Amino acid sequence: MYRYDEFDQQLIDERVAEFRDQVRRRLSGELTEDEFKLLRLLNGVYLQLHAYMLRIAIPYGTLSSEQLRMLAHVARRYDKNYGHFTTRQNIQFNWIKLEEIPDTIADLAGAHLHAMQTSGNSIRNITTDHWAGVAPDEIEDPRIWAEILRQWSTLHPEFTFLPRKFKIAITAAKHDRAAVKIHDIGLRLYRNGAGEVGFEVMVGGGLGRTPFVGKTIRPFLPKRDFLSYLEAILRVYNQFGRRDNIYKARIKILVHEIGAESFAKEVEAEWQSIKDGALALDPAVVEEIKSRFRYPVYESLVDEPAELKAALKAEPRFKAWFNNSVSRHKRPGYAIVTLSLKPAGAPPGDCTAEQMDAIADLADRYSGSEIRVGHDQNLVLPHVRQRDLAALWRALDAIGLATPNVGLVSDIIACPGLDYCALANARSIPVAQELTKRFRDLGLAADLGYLHINISGCINACGHHHVGDIGILGVEKNGEEYYQLSLGGRADEHAELGALLGPAMPYAEVADSVEDVVAAYLELRERPAELFAETVKRIGLEPFKERVYAAR
Amino acid sequence: MTSPLQQKLKVHGPVVITANRLGDGAVVYWTAAGAWTTDIAAAAVATASARAKQLLAAATADFVHAVDPYVAPVELSPDRRVLPGNLREQIRVSGPTFSLPGA
């Protein structure tokens, strides 16, 4: 966990008071909606189809049990008893009343939670690996760098009104769990041939109407230059990014239009003028931030203790869950546990107040009072003693949080879609619900292996459909919901955009078509270990196309 | 369906003016009496562009009670009841098309 200082708390408290006054002036008619909209978007408040929505930042996806209890309180007191975890490690509440938002954010501030940098044309909440600090394949905790960026960006006067929103993600592991290549800036912390640790800097990734995979503009950036170089990127973007056309305003369009090389040159020129100034990072400052991250006091334990072995032998359901949802930890005798928020038939990423409270209690008991939120809309308990796994599983199973489908076909990522979102063309959640029911056979899901379905209700791509193995995009045809399928996308270190399978299909045909695609994969894969994305790459779209469209 | 927030004003068939109530975001409709109601059955129905524009202008002028008014299609049942005209408006009237998790 990160311990905030008094300055942070003061900032949040001031923001609550300021927004309370702004809401008062809006409700009394002193402010028009146009004037107020800019202000509410600085505070995470959106208007959806049937209510306001409040999006709360969860910096680098780390929550304390106390914070999760506060979210449960907000769900109960101000909303309809649940919250929705998003693909950007945030949580949103869908039924908030504007009149009650000042009290809501005041309550949240008490647990050091806030809604800054979750909306508007700002540098958004920085995201990172939800296994940060505990993943065996990382070289250091990337949250330290995310926190440095948070402090730099939160009140940066130049970057409050950028041409468009700006998303940054960081990974420090071999396997990219933070989807850095589809962010405006993606950062990969690694050790180079000379043994130094620094960043690969990628820019211009992003999904939406014009999707791109990010391009590397600096293969190795020393840590000292981390902030000055990012400042240089933001300055070049702020200067050249288009403000005349909302569809062309993201940095990806600028990078695409002028080319990654010229973009890198512009950044380089800007950087030279500031790299040795106030933004050069003093290792002492980094150390100070690092020291604010607290880890549990780990016991000296051994892997695979007798309790675990016995439980694995005795309980086949526990074993299935263990094989799917438990991952190796940096420390011997510990484990990382993923809590699937995707039980069959439920809206992906939704969590009730009762579940939040129960998870907070379990985190206190088994995970150093800490919880993580992943971009896959699942939660993680990051520090579980292996000897406690069976007891934890029983407790999770009792509250519907032990579905062993993490990373599998029914672990669907979906945006809120037309059931909530004012911009939607089509519904996402009912499509996901239907698919999780069709693929509820966990034996089949395990046989299929890693296979992600991503669903977005419109071209804004909040459900990241471009990077799903199977992507589903809601479009509109003559006022009806239609859906396009794309295949072969992925968001990890081999990031790739999926290719469109063919003409859009009506709502009623989507689940059948996805089943056809999956059946074709089962027949056509070379060996059981060939991943879906690999099969698509090897044989192309044609065999899938035939299967889906021949029958219709 | 393309978001009505991005559409030009063309009226084919009956329409109403709808918005979200400022204080709580609830879905509201503009009445012939020049006020907002949460009951779609009480909404003023227009069948021609000129009338729709007129209603929209009046509704927009009241920015203290509602947010972002727009023209939404409705259907009239045989007994002249006003029903939402597409899925989006249906969802605005009845809520999400699945049961909510916290219920």
Ligand code: SF4
């Ligand atoms: S992808 Fe479209 S429909 Fe889905 S949440 Fe984003 S804006 Fe709304």
